[in-house]
Amino acid sequence: MSQQQWSIRKATLADAEGLKDCMVRAYSIYQHKLHGKRLPPIDADYREEIASFPTWVAEIGDEIVGGITLVPDRGYMTLANIAVSPEHQSMGLGKGLLAFAEAEARRRGFSLMRLATHRLLIEVATFYRHLGWNECGRDADRIYMQKAIPVSGHSDQ
Template identity: 40%
Template sequence: MDDWTIRRAVPEDAAALTACFARAYAPHAHLPDLPPVTRGIGDDIANHYVWLAERGDEVLGGAVLVIGPGSAKLSNICVDPGAARNGIGRALLRLIEAEARAWGAQAVTLTTHAEMEETRRFYDHLGWRETGRSGNRVYMEKSLPG
């Protein structure tokens, strides 16, 4: 049984969620062209759909979904390395997909880094497909059947 839950983030979660993103991306900090993944989490909470996974007061992961006219983009997602392989990433992605579908999106897109091979394999395993590349950016998409 999972001992964590997922809920919508509130403004007071910004610092803890930012710290979680920092821990999750720390092993990738050396990658060239990695965008600033911890910048603007408070703004994301205020302006987009942000969820976090938590156990008690500990933030274990988070995801940011940006909804636009006819589009849905997974802007950011993380799982704390200490909580990896507990289904948190998969659960956050299912939630993102369900929310995007509820908004009428036919697909969800994301951008990842070319050198984050394990991450790309994870997305591939869950039905995402690569749609293009530009430098170190890898663009992916997952269709959302109605």
Template identity: 35%
Template structure:
């Protein structure tokens, strides 16, 4: 597996992963989840996207943006055909390492309240819920996770 910053030519495969990963939620939420609507060219140009690839195939990606003293995990997705292989965990571990590298003590994210699998997963992985809000027509649940300083 190779984890690297996304390049402009990665837009189409990243979008394909996002569509495959989030399509099952359309019916549950009643519309496309926000990550399916992301401006991937702009995010890549800003240096905010990393891809996880096997040989030349992008199987997952993560979008990270620093907001104040926190590294915001804006999007993390793995192609459904590769679920259960630990790739999501690899991407989340990378987010923690990146926060540590930047000298940040915290990660934050939000997920849709109807993505109940995510709510359970983030709690299991040590994230703590910090609030719930309705924004842009979505019911969002906010989480934070403390990042231990580099040893």
């Protein structure tokens, strides 16, 4: 699927239900690997997330098919949440959302991005590695990754 068929826009509170539906569908495909544990995005309050953090949705027509949430921190931008609905995966949308997140971090003056993914979701970590992310730590449940991003000449953090 080409990027012309989907678009990314800033999320509004009116998007909370559609974003939650998309995220639940996206993360639910991994639940069988987690031995009864639930991934935090499944239970997130997306109204609160949209109100509190920079959040965007990806749409095809009027359907929310993906989303990202960024959390600015001291010295880096955290990619707190990214997902694409299962029926729209493997079409370049996840890669497009990551490129958008990197451009937004760069626009805000950050030169480093970080994220965490569940340690049992090997294919997710592999996806990030293929896009230039490097592992920088682990704990009992998560793999921590980071990516250096070139910064443009201005900042509006």
